[in-house]
Amino acid sequence: MNSAAKIPQYKLFINPIDLRELKRDIWIDDPIPAQLKLDGKRLEIDLSYRGSHIRDYIKKSYQISFYKPSLFKGSKQIHLNAEFKDPSLIRNKLSFDFFSELGVLSPQSQHVLLTLNGKVEGVYLEIESVDQHFLRRRNLTTGSIFYAVDGDANFSLMSDLDKELKKSLELGYERKFGIASDDYYLQEFIIKINTIPVPEFEREIPKYVDVDKYLRWIAGIIFTSNYDGFVHNYALYRNGESGLFEVIPWDYDATWGRDVNGKVMEANYVPIEGFNTLTARLLDVRNFRKQYRTLLEEIMNHQFTIEFIIPKVENLHQSIRPYVLQDPYKNQAIDQFDQEIYVISNYIEERREYLYRKLVKLI
Structure with a gap:
């Protein structure tokens, strides 16, 4: 194995009693104590499972909070994603890097080889947590961060889940960072999206959202084809200085031609104009549409x-392939792993053809 191609090795150590407690109920979010050895350091951590439906998978994903020291490399928390339904194991990282190329705030990520009590658990994607430390590392003005936790994060007054008027404008969101009064700005934002009169919308909405960055985020969704991306799978950051909201992508494994179950997704499945209330109102304005x-x-x-x-x-594929062969959950599917380069390539070609045909709708 070429030493230049090595990925970091993360070694988890969990007391067997605590490990049994963790496995007893996969839906409990209470963390257990554990140790993580990396970069020659042994760190005391709190560990829990992460995700919703992915907890049912045999290869678990984890959330790690640093306890002693309380910060490691500027982070309080990191996520270790199993990427279980993605045959390539690279779609999430490929997407985050792509968003960054487009000028969208995106989490940093890297592949690691995880062991648990000496047993190889396989290739994981370490993802940076979107929190106050995320802002600090980028020298961004402090502000509030809201996670979109379900389909009600649709920028609408109507619930996406029960199709009725929302009982609270904060439905679909969880404040990750900020203070209670920051909720007011989120409520105001959603109200303005839905109530600014059409003749005033082009002039007024830029007072609440960075339109250029929002359109770049929508473009990222369109090119990666994240079907859930418009009403889920994102975080909202309100810049405390400018007062403007911008969007940070999250959870992009179901992309680049495969859906949430790992099945091939048709290249025309996600429409070029997207969907959610804010996107619809922006694209209703000729200048924003242009x-x-x-x-x-x-x-x-x-x-x-x-x-x-x-x-x-190809670079991502080559860097993790030797470790996929060690992954007990993925090594039997190495042929499919090798074919994913062609799946992604075919997706790009077919998606480009679809988008070129549909650009006329944006005149």
Whole structure:
């Protein structure tokens, strides 16, 4: 194995009694104490399972909070994703890196080899937590962060879940960072999205959201085809200085031609105009629609091409392949892993054809 291709090795140690407690009920969020050895250091941590439906998978995903020291490399918390339904194990990282190329705030991530009490658990994706430390590392103004936790994070007054008027404008969101009074700004934002009169919308909405960054986020969803991305799988950050909201992507394994179950997704499945209330209102404005179309064309000429993406896919594939062979949950599917380069390549070609046909809708 080429030493330059090595990925970090994370070694978890859990007392067998605590491990039994963790496995007793996979839906309990209470953490257990554990140790994590990495970079030659042994760290005291709190550990729990993470995710919703993914907890049912045989290969678990974890949330780690650093206890002693309380911060490690500037982070209080990290996530270790099993990427169990993604045959390539790279779609999440490929997406986050792609969003960054588009100028969208995105979590940093890296593949690691995880062992638990000496037993290889396989290849995981370590993902940076989106919190106050995320802002600090980027020298961003402190502000509030809200996680979109379900389909009610649709920028609408109507519930996406029961199709009725929301009982609270905070439905669908969980404040990750900030104070209680920050909830007011989220409520105001959603009210304004839905009540600014059409003649005033183009002038007024830029007072609440960074329109350029929002359109870049929508473009990222469109190119990666994250079906849930418009009403879920994101965090809202309100810049405390400018007062503007922008969106941070999250959970992008069901992308690049595969759905949440790992099945091949048709390249035309996610519409070019997206969906959610804010996107619909923005694209109803001719100037914003033109700005969006120009942005899509620029990305299709530069970032969303076989020439730009596939070398990145190949590099990620080559860097983790020796470790996928050690992964007890994935090593029997190495042939499929090897074919994923072609699945992603075919997706890019077919998605480009679809988007070129649909650009006319954005005139």
